[in-house]
Amino acid sequence: MSHLLEVKNLDVKFDTDEGRITAVENISLSVDQGEVLGIVGESGSGKSVTAKSIMKLNPGNTSYNEDAEIILDNENVLQFTSKQDLKKIRGGKVSMIFQEPMASFAPAIKIGAQMVEQLLIHKNINKEEAKSISINMLKRVGIADAEKRFNQYAFELSGGMRQRAMIAMALSTMPKLLLADEPTTALDVTIQAQVINLIKDIIKEYQMGVIFITHDLGVIAQVADHVAVMYLGSVVEKGPVNEILKNPKHPYTKGLLQALPDINNLDAPLSPIPGNIPSPLDRPTGCVFRTRCPHHNPEGKDGKIEMKLIEVEPGHWVDQCGNKCGQNG
């Protein structure tokens, strides 16, 4: 069976004044229809860069490796160069929801006009139809007075409502793949719970594939079917959500879980992961996590073990060095 989206051996590098930065190295992922893939990781781990590559939205100084493939619906996105082709994916087959909804809407154009504009670009319909689709979509995401909101500006909406409008806009073109980049991070917990439930309902209803990026493992546990844990541009562990959260193998995944304050267990001490994330300019050779790994094995410490995912349980992949370390403690 072919996947909706398959990313194979993707490297993303940026050319900067200080040298060539490896933002993402050798990533392979897949998403099926109706499935939510969660990507977790801290800032600088390359989560957003990976997602943006799928729409080729990375800036001009980006280079991809020759043998990388991003297959969406049987087409290699990385080979798209013409505006016509890119239009097909950007907002057509793929839509994106961003973290900060205030920054994603144009401030001086009415919400409705923005929704209609993108529908006219991607669908073969007239203005009236586009308007009715937009208003229906606003209603669908739970915005009361959809007709009134349609004629308002982004600043007139509250944070939660803006994020709903953003979701409505992303979904109105019926994309096959939805990229949600920290869509709930800027929201309060009660609003976050509303938005998570909304996204889950919509995925079920429209059967689209979703990549859900977040740094919050709790949110991942609530929405994802599969998880990929990223650190410094590499996937260190991936598998079904239950496996990863209940039976983590990699010391980084374990560390993340232990650093999280658990409200049900207030006696557990908070254990931070020692040290700081290295700068991508001096990315460690071998295992990327070795500079902070608490249990490193001697060869891993010297960077002699190459990064490579191995399958430890069916569908559960762990970096080989991390797997060894994980067994030590």
Next chain:
Amino acid sequence: MGDNLISVNNVSVNFDYQENFISKKQKIHAVNNINIKIKKGSFFGLVGESGSGKTTLGRAILGANKISSGNVIFHDDERDYDLTDMNKQDLKEYRKKAQLIFQDPYAALSPRMTVRDIIAEPLEVMKITNSRQETDERVRDIASKCRLNIEHLRRFPHAFSGGQRQRISIARALVSNPKFIVADESVAALDVSIQADILNLLKQLQTELNLTYLFISHDLSVVAHVCDVVAVMYLGHIVEMGPSRELFKNPKHSYTKALLSSIPSIDPEKRSEAIELKGEIPSALNPPPGCVFRTRCPNPGVDCKGGEIKMGLIEVEPGHWVDQCCAL
């Protein structure tokens, strides 16, 4: 007043608001009639969503916001400071004793100053030290307490990661040897692996330097972990307050219950048990009369629906206070 450091008595903070120059002047009721006592050496948590007034209250206690009515008393060893009745000299003294740690360590540090200068600035401004040598000693002392590398003092902030920057902000707040610290969302901008480190550092410094904290956060699990006493705010009112373990184990107010249930569980098998709150926090320009939470309350009683029950905390267990609308 023995063991209290801060007493907040019936404090309200209002802001004037005028939509445009011809429209009527209105009042934003940011903080309403708050009474709290912060014990010496405690870790007092203030939680609530954005717009609940937690930052305004924190700033009012520091004397950075004007208090519209009520007063705040800081009980120092020798004397009490009344924040609503302070001359310039008193305010200067008070600033040495009460300090603030900000949320965003990227915005809080001047990019053009070295770490040493950033930490030393309060000492120079407040004229606490008399010579450069003395200043350097104090800076080095507090830097090592905050686990900063002494050799890094000559560098500029851009060379540091979020966690290290937050440690610099903490050192700067602590260098004047304060007794009271307001930490406003001080870990919210940090990654989880670093967040735990900063929380442990704050705890450790508390015992080492005899500090009292007002810890403002929207993250209930963090508050539950570090705070001894917690107050939950909603639309400018405290709706529930009590010892943190008691409050989190046995929440009484429907808002606290909804907040707790909204924390996404780390267990994928426990999905969506959230008590969903409808709608959003109302505007502080015209808060609903009576119980402020009633417009979103999942199970309002007949009386509170009509707004007939006034806001007011009552003690349901020793030290555990709940707004009377939900306690009844």
